[in-house]
Amino acid sequence: MVKRIGILTSGGDSPGMNAAIRAVTRVGLNSGLEVFGIYNGYKGMVEGYIEPLTRETVGDIVNRGGTILGSARLPEFKDIEVRKKAIAQLKKRGIEAVVVIGGDGSYRGALSLTEMGINCIGLPGTIDNDITCTDYTIGFQTALETVVECVDKLRDTSNSHHRCSIVEVMGNRCGDLALWSGIACGAEIVVTSDTGFDEQDVLDRLRDIDIIKKKKHAIVVISEKITDVDQFAKKVSLNTGFSGRATVLGHIQRGGSPCPFDRLLASQMGEKAVDLLMQGIGGQCISIRDNKIISYPIEEALSMPQESRKPLMNLFDRLV
């Protein structure tokens, strides 16, 4: 049976990664394993930046944002020669299996390593909720809370000035942060890659909100990389009764103490990952699906279509 496992975080960080590191470490140690931290993602694996983790190393981190293991991107990991070096580093330390916390790209690395003999399990760590096989990724709810807090603040001040706040949030391929926060904040309009962006239509609707609904303010939540929000804010000022102001929330969405939901999710997923590795299973990734912690083969997971967001979009429209 497996004796030594490693853990790494890869790609953009997300709140709850530390809770997952803690869970993998504690559950591993309590199950008689030795657990190693691999620093700075696959980069540290290749360079051998690997240290043993103890109960104490992961003490008092469950409530901390970011990742104590650091993260880095390493596109060269696609190269088999690079991966061979990584595996040599693991073998030197007797590490037989690895938990990888990250996004799609990190899952691919985990799959390649598994195929080369190192069992890997993927955990969904990203604020974008853009991993289709899981209902929630670790960090999504916390990022959502950050967005909602910020929009609640913008509402205070928009309200006082007959203003239209245009808020750009993260998540391009997946509009969940925009759609969920739009519902949660009572935004007037949400624009995601699913809804598409018809500029003229949005301006028309804003005019209606001003003139017909007589609202004192309007909030538009929009996913990143859809339009230049500063330019769009100017058009709002020119073409509607509102004064338009753009806010790009940016990287603050990645930080912050994880909310309880993410701490629980990360802990449950970390536990499941260790259990799979102890059963000699690799090449799988952990999901929460229908409120249950399950796993899928990574290959299957990567090709799953996203569940439709239509019901939530309908809800949004019925709440306006």
Place this chain on the structure above:
Amino acid sequence: MVKRIGILTSGGDSPGMNAAIRAVTRVGLNSGLEVFGIYNGYKGMVEGYIEPLTRETVGDIVNRGGTILGSARLPEFKDIEVRKKAIAQLKKRGIEAVVVIGGDGSYRGALSLTEMGINCIGLPGTIDNDITCTDYTIGFQTALETVVECVDKLRDTSNSHHRCSIVEVMGNRCGDLALWSGIACGAEIVVTSDTGFDEQDVLDRLRDIDIIKKKKHAIVVISEKITDVDQFAKKVSLNTGFSGRATVLGHIQRGGSPCPFDRLLASQMGEKAVDLLMQGIGGQCISIRDNKIISYPIEEALSMPQESRKPLMNLFDRLV
């Protein structure tokens, strides 16, 4: 088809009730219904304290704690004569159906009214997560966040003083607030009605945590009505190396701006309730089960056993 519906909040309030009121009102109005607010629960129904709700009445409340409709308990509502008065008040205003947000007791009232010809739909509004037919009640995640924030603060100060903090949280019949927050905060010990309370055993474990694990502090989370936590804190001081301090979180757990999870849940459940009423259905309650918004007959719901918390308790033990 139904034309006029009412909505009331009943029992202890919970964060997210306002988001549910807003959703029922907006979805109702957007579906062509008239919507009436019934103030102070069943009491206001009997007394006829009922007012029309508009888009504006429910504007800017999605992020507010408490309930704009007020809440009150009315044990006499079990009496059929009292309910007849209530129904007369509804009929006078042409209100044919009602959404009831509250706990078990409120569901019973909703069922009785349905049997008397007023279709009612129940929504689970309580911070205790003690409604067995739903995975989450409206307000539970927000209350959990309040608990976790408070325990994170206690940890700061316990850490500095070699202290054992004993924290009493709400939820007697259902230990979820204690168990979830215990996992989320990295508590050392959790005591709920499920775990039972063996005082001597807890003291022994605290001694181990001090002497063997050499921890600088310990946190015990305990559900309300299990023991006198002030007395127990004194025993901790006398019988272990820690200085014991009790904190009873109390009613602050019921307040606060609802977290996005609760705002979404409340909105989705409110939408579902209106849709059922429009289909002429009553006597049902709304649940989130396996991440889907569904409904059960109230009678069936009230007799459902609680799902086992064993897996989470095991996880807690493996994380310590």
Place this chain on the structure above:
Amino acid sequence: MVKRIGILTSGGDSPGMNAAIRAVTRVGLNSGLEVFGIYNGYKGMVEGYIEPLTRETVGDIVNRGGTILGSARLPEFKDIEVRKKAIAQLKKRGIEAVVVIGGDGSYRGALSLTEMGINCIGLPGTIDNDITCTDYTIGFQTALETVVECVDKLRDTSNSHHRCSIVEVMGNRCGDLALWSGIACGAEIVVTSDTGFDEQDVLDRLRDIDIIKKKKHAIVVISEKITDVDQFAKKVSLNTGFSGRATVLGHIQRGGSPCPFDRLLASQMGEKAVDLLMQGIGGQCISIRDNKIISYPIEEALSMPQESRKPLMNLFDRLV
């Protein structure tokens, strides 16, 4: 003696304005005055958008961001004919004196009105802390908290990625938000209109922080309108070992529930304003100076030089 007073908020809103409105109203009513809310600043004064305020109107607003009275800019108020219209509106309602909450520009309007026979008292409501006669403006501490919370979040994620976060905060003429938050967050570099911006020097210092101090991340806080932070972030990526990322905090700094410090400050200043008006005094503005609530003639106040920020800049340097 004065019988009826008005109150308005003008210019950019700031957290705590509502607490000031409440204080002026309650203290006024409790002193036997009638109090009128003038909506949308001087614009509402000219248009006669003026309503009586009661105890209830200002209930439950002490903890709300924004201003219930709304705000707007009215450059035309410099025109004496416009001011005459405003005064006619006040006289029609018997309003003999007005409290004006806002910034420098609003003070000038207050002074002109006083000279025309309507006693006015100014209250410093702006997040920028750019009113030289007062140590603190209403809203500054709350805005500071918002900035600090955001930077604490950026630190989480910068730490995980060997990143340099460049954070643009409000306050161009006055660098207090940048300097204070830089100290409070342990930023590596602060750039304000006082420090000036020598791009090459900042890049050199960042290289030192990376190579010599071997820090895992760096935070640069910079006042608005000093440089294009997105461009600068690119230069950081090109010229230092850090990956540079810009964040423009924008209007979220104006919102949020006021912190207790601002609620107290606003309440004390509101009280003082009413007391002055009752003594028949106008043309003054309220300050907190050396921890005491005092007043200055507006003319004198507007020409006061800013106290030196040298001591705080030295402290910043000694803490790095």
Place this chain on the structure above:
Amino acid sequence: MVKRIGILTSGGDSPGMNAAIRAVTRVGLNSGLEVFGIYNGYKGMVEGYIEPLTRETVGDIVNRGGTILGSARLPEFKDIEVRKKAIAQLKKRGIEAVVVIGGDGSYRGALSLTEMGINCIGLPGTIDNDITCTDYTIGFQTALETVVECVDKLRDTSNSHHRCSIVEVMGNRCGDLALWSGIACGAEIVVTSDTGFDEQDVLDRLRDIDIIKKKKHAIVVISEKITDVDQFAKKVSLNTGFSGRATVLGHIQRGGSPCPFDRLLASQMGEKAVDLLMQGIGGQCISIRDNKIISYPIEEALSMPQESRKPLMNLFDRLV
């Protein structure tokens, strides 16, 4: 000139102590000193639990609650023989001067040490604001924010249930937490050691608030050790129209990330302490007075009377 200084935290911890530790360490190191952390207050001094502090040791702590040095009470420190042992421990390491962060009791120890040849400077670290020579202690504003956040939550739920919340806050000798939070939250009644507690009078006023002012809820803030708040809540239920509920906030008031105000105050005070020690001065304590960082001889400081709170109490009465 002094070469080596020590720093300790003593008595109850308060948010901002870590920011002070960081400031003393960084300013000391940047001035060419060596800085030592003395763990667990005077106890660690006697036992020789003393370690060097580096830039890194105090990195990333400015935003953390509690104290990384730990704290403990040691009544025996009044005994000169015990202090001699402490001094021997310091001399063994060449530590010539010490910064002591704590309350009145800690100041006395600092004065005794100074008289025995070790220059000590006191910093006011306590949430109670009960050190009469300073306008603010380190931690007071943060504790105030915790109280205000909790009361804002209680207001949500009190509002929904026609309830009177009785909130017990820390600070017996000094009622500032009660008085300030009472003003900041818009409480109906405040009870401190200054106001005294006339139970019958408070009940009468609550009846008025219910019957005459027709308020939906009432909040009473009361300092600790004045009455049994649970008993008093029962009397409120029996004797007024409100349902009374008591909440004892307890130790959560000591925790939490320090607010910017406290981080700044701690940093400025830490700087001043190091500067005094470098000038060969001891037996002084640091204060903020009239918005300036100054120092007093400890002896003089300990006998200073508290400034009158009458103006704030009057303000409270005028705001109700």
